[in-house]
Amino acid sequence: MAQVEINKQARLSEHLTSSSVATLGNLSELNCTRLSPHFTLGEMCKTSARTPDGNIPSHVHIENLKRLCGWLEMLRSEWNKRYGEGDAPIIINSGYRSQAVNKMVGGALNSNHLTGCAVDIHVTGMEQLVRYATILLDISDLNNEDFDELLLERSPRGTYWLHFAVKPSGNRCKIRLIQT
Numbered sequence: 001m002a003q004v005e006i007n008k009q010a011r012l013s014e015h016l017t018s019s020s021v022a023t024l025g026n027l028s029e030l031n032c033t034r035l036s037p038h039f040t041l042g043e044m045c046k047t048s049a050r051t052p053d054g055n056i057p058s059h060v061h062i063e064n065l066k067r068l069c070g071w072l073e074m075l076r077s078e079w080n081k082r083y084g085e086g087d088a089p090i091i092i093n094s095g096y097r098s099q100a101v102n103k104m105v106g107g108a109l110n111s112n113h114l115t116g117c118a119v120d121i122h123v124t125g126m127e128q129l130v131r132y133a134t135i136l137l138d139i140s141d142l143n144n145e146d147f148d149e150l151l152l153e154r155s156p157r158g159t160y161w162l163h164f165a166v167k168p169s170g171n172r173c174k175i176r177l178i179q180t
């Protein structure tokens with residue numbers, strides 16, 4: 001992480017839920033910082049791709065991630081209400097991706113992950129995939145709020161995940177079944 005050089009002095013505390021005085025120069029503190037009651041910045045930026053830039057979002061990207069976390073909190077709460085599992089977590093496979101990380105993982109050139117507007121949500125199988133998607137559609141209807149993408153994805157190895165994106169504006173409510 002010593003190679004990180006960008007915007008080290010940028011104060012992000014006003015974008016975060018805790019009273020942290022985190023700056024981009026203090027990554028370990030940022031990782032533990034909550035964007036919402038159940039989701040941390042670290043979860044939203046984790047990646048297995050090791051890039052020199054450290055995969056650090058800007059304050060604009062963090063604002064986008066916070067918007068997504070609002071939806072994820074509603075998904076978590078509604079999932080637990082409907083399926084009675086009490087406090088089951090929503091597991092994020094991938095959220096924000098820097099250009100370098102996105103390139104390394106083979107992401108789309110204009111991916112919503114690049115701006116912190118998308119997450120890939122882990123699911124145990126097709127059933128949970130469809131249920132998560134249904135809940136997110138219900139949340140959209142109930143709150144009269146648009147999302148940008150709701151993509152039910154399946155890899156060649158048969159792994160499912162849900163790609164969900166919300167942008168600050170211009171949301172398209174695009175729903176697709178995608179076989180990669």
Ligand SMILES: [Zn+2]
Pocket residue numbers: 113118119120163164
């Ligand atoms: Zn995705």
